[in-house]
Amino acid sequence: MTTLWTRNETLVALVIVAFCVLAAFSDPGFLSIATLTDLSRGGIVLGIFAVGALIVLISGGIDVSFTAIAAFTMYVTAMVLNAVMPWMPWWAALMMGMGIGACLGAINGVLIAVMGLPTLIVTLGTLSVFRGFMLTFIGQKQITTLPPGMREFGRMMVLRGENADGSFYSLHAAFLVTVLAVVLTWVILHRTMLGRQIFAIGGSVESARRIGINVRGVQFFVYVYVGVLAGLAGIIHASMARVANPFDLVGLELSVIAAVVLGGARLAGGHGTLTGTVLGVALIVLVRNSLIVLGIPSTWQSVAIGVLILIGTGLPAWQAKRAAARAA
């Protein structure tokens, strides 16, 4: 029971519930399907990013380049499809995005897994490289006319309805992609040998190597997988926004990592859950979209997120410190 109470997931879930209760008191209209679909919509891209960030954190690394991969992928995909094969259906656009993302992720993979460079520095470098390359050699103008496949995907809804007051709500089909990404990652982490190996490397690289895990191979897979997810998120972002803006997305990376850490993943590696990650993303989206409902002006939004990060990471850190002091 004590472990349940001290877990980050519980803390985050309680904060979410408290937030919703307070919001419902100050505005009864808050508890509606429309709010739920709005929040789900806000969490689609962030959720896919967070799943990728989680798997890297579990493996003991950190990746800050995924937003640049996403921006690069969406821009190049939109441009290539427009120019060469506008007849491609929506799923082909998603596949292409995943392919480009995988290639960019593989660059991180080679530098980190094969050459053994520190993950933070490599991805900091590739963040600049991917973004700089795109903006210098490919283009800086927004693509406002997306290829037909991406436009079609942008209009796809799984749920549509009318509110009591006559306004409409809808849930974008891309939400299913996010769910799929979460499920697939759960299967990889908890139902395959590869997943056990990712946890093992995050726990201790040296121990993992001594029990015969192919550390380089697993690390390479992790960065390619993050690239695939980032590419996917990029295409979805552009489809939903109905424009491919090369200046979008980059800058989100630290908020995504914060959401994942809020959900209990550790920067030192080896720890992290998908439940926590989903809750962390939900909380960040809630604060971004609905702080105003609590009567807090939106100018205070970043203060609120900052305080959440400090409390969310400070409480477990402080508990761990106290436990260590008691043991000593």
Next chain:
Amino acid sequence: MWQSPVSRLFASTEGRLAGIALVVFVLMAALEPDKFLSLQNFTSMAFQFPEFAILALAMTVTMLTGGIDLSVVGIANLSAVIAATILTQATGGGAGIVVIAYTAAVGVGMMAGLFNGVLVASLGLPPILATLGSGLIFTGIAIALTGGSAVMGFPAATAWIGNSTLLGIPTPLILFALLALMISLVLTRTGFGVKLRMYGANPLAARFAAINIGAMLVKVYVLSGALAAIAGMVVMSRANSAKADYGSSYLLLAVLIAVLGGVNPYGGYGRVIGVVLAVLTMQFLSSGLNMIGVSNFARELIWGSLLIFVMIVNTWRTKARRT
């Protein structure tokens, strides 16, 4: 084993970096001799780099302990906004009010650093998360104070720190040189510096050596906050305004410069001379590329490539030495 002076020079990170800086300088001078080697170019470079170079010094100090300070830009902007508010509220004040505003700004920076230090040292938060969160809070307070718009309309004396020259040398450059010298002396010639590097190299050994780690870490983050506030003053003076979201690209640039300068992000190793060389390399590259007509975005691409290239060379050197 006898080594030639050249190979001995290139055996150290700083030596290699000096080589790279020289190569970049010669390359740029050869490509655009008239523009790059002009006095005007040197003056403009000397005005440009000190602001992010001071942020890189702040980053270096925290990285030496194995930490990082992601809140430097937030601190710089918050202290600039507070100084700007003081400057615009006061009417008719001369140099006196400027001194008060600058002192207040550095005070705010130190308070912000103290907050970071308490989070890291007393509560045991990982520095990357503590400063990520506090950076959002500092930026958020600056946004809330200004409503997100720029504060301007300062007395003329404000321009001194960022836009004037002293004996023909740009003031920001003198300021940076003094700070770099001071940090270098603190790191190499004081007990505090030794403790700091010792903790970065091996936290456990430092604890067994009875170092008061908490007090040391708090001082490190206060120092970093003060440096960030000074950088904020230079930016404010040069821009003649203060805004909550100035210089957001400076954060990654500061990390990049520190790492390029050979500072080990896991702590324990780093020298101020390396950081200075890295700053110069970046500025030569950036000014030179600007003259050739390369866009700002290509600069980003080249900085990133340079960072990865230097890391590959450093790793390859250490591996070669081991085998």
